Amino acid sequence: MSKKLEDKIVIVTGATSGMGAAIAKLFASEGAKVVVNGRNKERGELIVKSIIEIGGIASFVQSDISTEEGNSTLFNETIKLYGGLDIVVANAGFLGLGSITEVSVETWNKVINTNLNSIFYLLRLAIPEMLKRGLGNVIINGSIAAFKSFPNHPAYCATKGALVPLIKQIALDYAPKIRANLICPGPIDTPLIWDSAQAFPNPEKAVSDAANATLLNRLGRPEDVAKAALFLASEDSSFITGTTLIVDGGRLIT
Ligand SMILES: NC(=O)c1ccc[n+]([C@@H]2O[C@H](COP(=O)([O-])OP(=O)(O)OC[C@H]3O[C@@H](n4cnc5c(N)ncnc54)[C@H](OP(=O)(O)O)[C@@H]3O)[C@@H](O)[C@H]2O)c1
Numbered sequence: 701m702s703k704k705l706e707d708k709i710v711i712v713t714g715a716t717s718g719m720g721a722a723i724a725k726l727f728a729s730e731g732a733k734v735v736v737n738g739r740n741k742e743r744g745e746l747i748v749k750s751i752i753e754i755g756g757i758a759s760f761v762q763s764d765i766s767t768e769e770g771n772s773t774l775f776n777e778t779i780k781l782y783g784g785l786d787i788v789v790a791n792a793g794f795l796g797l798g799s800i801t802e803v804s805v806e807t808w809n810k811v812i813n814t815n816l817n818s819i820f821y822l823l824r825l826a827i828p829e830m831l832k833r834g835l836g837n838v839i840i841n842g843s844i845a846a847f848k849s850f851p852n853h854p855a856y857c858a859t860k861g862a863l864v865p866l867i868k869q870i871a872l873d874y875a876p877k878i879r880a881n882l883i884c885p886g887p888i889d890t891p892l893i894w895d896s897a898q899a900f901p902n903p904e905k906a907v908s909d910a911a912n913a914t915l916l917n918r919l920g921r922p923e924d925v926a927k928a929a930l931f932l933a934s935e936d937s938s939f940i941t942g943t944t945l946i947v948d949g950g951r952l953i954t
Contacts, residue, residue, distance in 0.1 A: 704731070710786065713774070714737065718922050797899050808855050815860065840881075850896065
């Protein structure tokens with residue numbers, strides 16, 4: 701059976717952990733050449749090693765995507781490594797907890813830079829390259845925080861909310877050559893959910909409450925989101941663009 705992403709060149713930001721790592725592994729197993737991005741070299745190289753061990757193709761590019769320079773490095777290294785770019789998965793995220801009156805200006809700006817400005821910085825380089833190649837695909841990892849508030853998450857919720865109109869705009873401006881879709885995960889079992897739980901009086905209870913508040917009575921697995929990303933990246937979703945796919949075990953309904 702042919703692979704779903706044979707020879708596609710893919711950047712996954714924030715692929716040194718959690719959902720990004722699961723997406724990188726699944727995409728590589730489907731034939732993609734994957735650029736694993738993050739700041740942590742040790743974790744990034746371990747992910748690459750695990751991909752190469754199962755016969756996949758991947759490289760680690762260390763860069764901080766909250767800066768314009770970090771995105772230039774990521775893009776330029778990708779072109780140097782693989783000679784082009786077909787798919788961007790903008791997955792990296794940062795919480796920056798604290799209510800409006802508590803959070804520092806520095807943390808507020810770091811959330812905006814990591815969760816929103818990074819997408820602008822990377823896509824303004826990536827989209828012309830994709831258009832040159834004829835076709836492209838953009839997937840952004842948002843959050844149900846776009847639709848639901850969490851205590852002391854104002855910058856996070858604001859940036860994730862901004863992605864809902866942004867994805868439609870990208871889809872509109874670059875159709876039909878480029879498809880663009882947003883995934884909004886619910887509670888997923890990664891280090892970030894434990895960071896998020898620190899905003900609650902009892903973090904352990906907050907995580908188990910989050911699991912129980914889904915209709916499926918569990919946290920999502922990083923692989924659940926990776927499968928949704930694969931669907932959006934592949935021809936299986938060839939008539940889908942500008943949409944928001946909620947992967948939350950029914951959490952928004954409860
Ligand atoms: N877990 C959840 O319940 C949940 C729910 C909804 C949405 N999300 C979203 O899903 C995405 C993935 O999160 P996760 O849960 O998989 O968290 P995670 O396991 O903590 O991973 C976060 C990733 O983002 C990377 N990252 C953060 N800042 C970066 C920067 N400035 N430059 C480059 N990489 C950066 C980290 O890499 P380094 O540390 O190596 O830089 C790490 O690989 C995020 O956008 C998050 O907001 C998570």
